Amino acid sequence: MTRSFLNNVILFIVLLSCIITVTQSIKVAVLATGGPEDLGFNYQVNQAKVNAEKALNLREVYYFSDIPIPESKEFIYNLCESGYNLIIVSTLDYLSGAREAAKAYPNVQFLLRGSGATSSNIQSVTYNFISANYVTGYFAGLMTKSKIIGYVTPGPPASSNYAAHAFYVGAKNSNPDIESMYFYSTGSWLNPEISAGAANSLLSDYGVDVIGQTQDDMSVQIEAVDRGYIGIGTNGFNQKEVFGDKIALSYVLDWTSVFVDLIQKNIDHPDGNYTKTNYYGDWDNSFLTYTHSRSLDPQVKSILDEIILNFTAVPKAMAPFFCNDYNKYTFSATYLTGAELNCISQARFQNMSDPYPGMTWLGNYTIPITLKEVPKTFTRAFTATSGALILLALILEAVIYINKDKPIIRSASPIFCILIIMGGIIVYASIILWTVSPTTATCNARYWLVSIGFTTLIGSMVVKNFRIWLIFDNPELKTIKITNYQLFPWVAGLLVINALLVAIITASGDLKMVEVMGIDDLTKYQYMQVCKMNNSGAIALYILLAYFALLLLVGVFVSWKIRIVDIAEFNESKPIANTLYAISFSLFVIVSLVVSPQYYLDQQMILCIAGLFMATAALGILFVPKLYGLATRGSSTEQLFSMKKSSIASSRSSASKNSSNPDSGDSGKSSHNPHNYYKKSTNNVLAEFTDESISDQEDESNDLPIENTNSNRV
Structure with missing residues (x-):
């Protein structure tokens, strides 16, 4: 008994091995236009593949999708070379390449979508797609309230419009009061954006309330359902499983029986020596079925069942979609057949x-x-932010002008303070242009305004403090008179250089507004207006940025030099340095943006924020302390500016004598404290600083040097 049991086990193992060997001897490829996630035609094809694997205990059945049509022929050839025994092409798009491959590889079996004739290694599969659309059209005629229906079809070159014709005939046969049917073509079986847009247009612009489709996905019906209309599942999947009762009717395609039968034949006859047949799916062989919502009127279901039954009761050539009176208006009598001469093939x-x-x-x-x-x-x-800052800057201008004779303002050169603030106002105005939809004019105005604004702001600050440096930093402490009229050409020169560089950007840089696509997060149906320049303009822009960097370096140097001034009203080294540091940091950010990829709108936002920050930081750091001084000290330092020129001369003369005779009793304090002497002498010099408040009549002694051999300078 033990030996018998062992023999049975061995026999079972041998048979199982044989079965596995047989089942694994076949290698199947299924080609589709899209992935199975569409919950439509491709999903049903993949479902049949999965069901066949389970039923026949297969492992090497593979699903391929999204193969570009021009590359499909080469792809199928590679499958044949890779040892595939059976290739199922479920899409019409790959037929041409598949037929050529079938001729080149006669030992490989093919199942092709369509209704072509069989050959030694080709069979075809199709289903009654026309009757499926006729039934859904019949249903649409029963359900429409506006009596206006719609349809979305691939259209040429993907397909002719016959599915739309079948839908329309079905609707008219169920409801002769249908007024019209509007339909769009999309050009492909699967383009959700196009088909959803077409559905939206039909529902919004043409009064359609029931819509059909010939698409691989449900984009059309999703659009209808989302807007409160009924949905019809017309791509082979039971859409009720996804949308519930919002889908009133779905026709369902079940490819399983075809796949199982064909693969089994190839397993039984690996040499392909079996009777070839074409598969045809219809309502009467369970290939084509329909499902409906629970709320569907039973009378409507009864009507649908009756017309489906009629398909099996009449010859196929006499089906209502082939035989109808609309053919008489569309075709000449030469093409009409049937008893009533209203049928076409x-x-x-x-x-x-x-x-x-x-x-x-x-x-x-x-x-x-x-x-x-x-x-x-x-x-x-x-x-709003720029407008508010412009208003504050104008108020600041007024405060500077009203208090121009106050020592704390006079010491800062009121005319240059006004120029600095004006530069900030120009920057603020340019920021507004950076935030509006661009035109070629505003693109150029942006660069002109923002650069001129910053050149005015920084340049005026540098030139103003350059004068302070020259006045205070001279070894002999001679009276140095530098008027505003002598300084204005320097500011003008800086602006001319700026203007030349921006003119190059505008002229040779071809700076203009262009319409671009494919940037930021734009969809493929959106475009954006941006400012763009060529390489010449970009080079000029880099030179302009280098020019600003050089101007900032000069400003830092001058700020460092005037640190020796020990009178607070004139020593602006710290606020100027802080201002220049803030601007330098912001320019570093801007340069980083220019050379690194960014979303265009994000880049504009950061540039605007940087511009507002630089201008506001500069004005705030420079003028908030002055405003605070005006509010707290007022004219307490007026004595610095009250000396007449004659007193300055006598003071300098006296100081010179005292310094040369250190034993003099009156000069003891001064000679023993050189720092106090320097400060006193400096105060005399300050009376000459604000030239517009001093008479043009000069005392000759003003030209005399102040003898200070001790060189005790701060």
């Missing part, structure tokens, strides 16, 4: 593209290319 019907009377073809739908404008919140926020 299936081949002629499936090649139809011209609409029947009552059908209106709206052409190939294209999604309008729309402009993505600058966000309103972005524009409003920066415009």
Whole structure:
């Protein structure tokens, strides 16, 4: 008994090995236009593949999708070379390459989508797609309230429009009061953006309330369901499983029996020596079925069951979609057959593209290319902020002018203070232009205003403090008179250099507004207006930035030199340095943005923030202390500016004598404290600083040097 049991086990193992060997001897490829995640046609094809694997205990059945049509022939050839025994092509797009491969590899079996004739290694599979659309059209005619229906079809070159014709005939047969049917073509079986846009147009612009489709996905019906209309599942999957009762009707395609039968034949006859047959799915062989919502009127279901039953009761050539009176208006009598001369052949019907009377073809739908404008919140926020800062700057200008004779303002050169503030105002105005939708004019104005504004602000500050340096930093402490009229050409020269560089950007840089796509987070149907320049303009822009960097370095140097001034009203080294550091940091950020990839709108926002920060920081650091001094000290330092020139001369003469006779009793304090002497002498010099408050009549002694051999300078 033990030996018998062992023999049985061995026999079982041998048989199992044989079965596994047989089942694993076949290698199957299934080709589809898209992945199975579409929950439509491709999902059903993949589901049949999975069901066949389970039923036949297969492992090497592979699903391939999204193969570009021009590359499909080479791809199928590679499959044949890779040892695939059976290749199932479920899409019409790959037929041409598949037929050529079948001729080149006669030992490989092919199942091709379509209705072509069989050959030694080719069979075909199709289903009654026309009747499926006729049934859904019949249902649409029963459900419409507006009596206006719609349809979305691939259209040429993907397919002719016959599915739309079948849908329309079904609707008219169920409801003769249908007024019209509008339909769009999309140009492909799977383009959700196009098909959803077409559905939206039909529902919004043409009064359609029930819509059909010939698409691999459910984009059309999703659009209808989302807007409160009924949905019809027309791509082979039971859409009720996804959308519930919002889908009133779905026709379902079940490819499983075809796949199982074909693969089993190839397992039994690996040499391909079996009777070839073409597969045809219809309502009467469980390939084509339908599901409906729970709320569907039982009477409507009864009507649908009756017309489906009629398909099996009449010859296929006499089906209502082949035989109808609309054919008489579309075809000449030469092509009409049947007792009433209103029938056409299936081949002629499936090649139809011209609409029947009552059908209106709206052409190939294209999604309008729309402009993505600058966000309103972005524009409003920066415009309001810039406007408020301009108002504050104008108030500051007025305060400076009203208090121009106060020592704390006079010491800072009121005219240059006004120029610095004016530069800030120009920068603020330029920020507004950076936040609006660009034009070629505003693109150029942006660079002109922002550069001139900063040149005025920084240049005036540097030139103003350059005068302080020259006045205080001279070894003999001679009276040095430098008027504003002598300094203005320097500011003008800085502006001329700036203007030349920006002119190069404008002229040779071809700075203009262009419309671009594919940047930021734009969809492929959006474009944005941006400012753009060529390489010459970019080089000029880098030179302009280098010019600003040089100007900042000069400003830092002058700020460092005037640190020796020990009178607070004139010693602006710290606030100027802080201002220049803030501007330098912001320019570093700007340069980093220029050379690194950024979202365009993000870049504009950062540039605007940097511009506001630089201008506001400069004005705040320079003028807030002065405003605070005006409020707290007022004219307490007026004595610095009250000396007449004659007293300055006598003071200098006396100081010179005392310094040369250190034993003199009157000069003891001064000679024993050189620092006090320097400060006193410096105060005399300050009386000459604000030249517009001093008479043009000069005492000759003003030209005399102040003898200070001790060189005790701060």
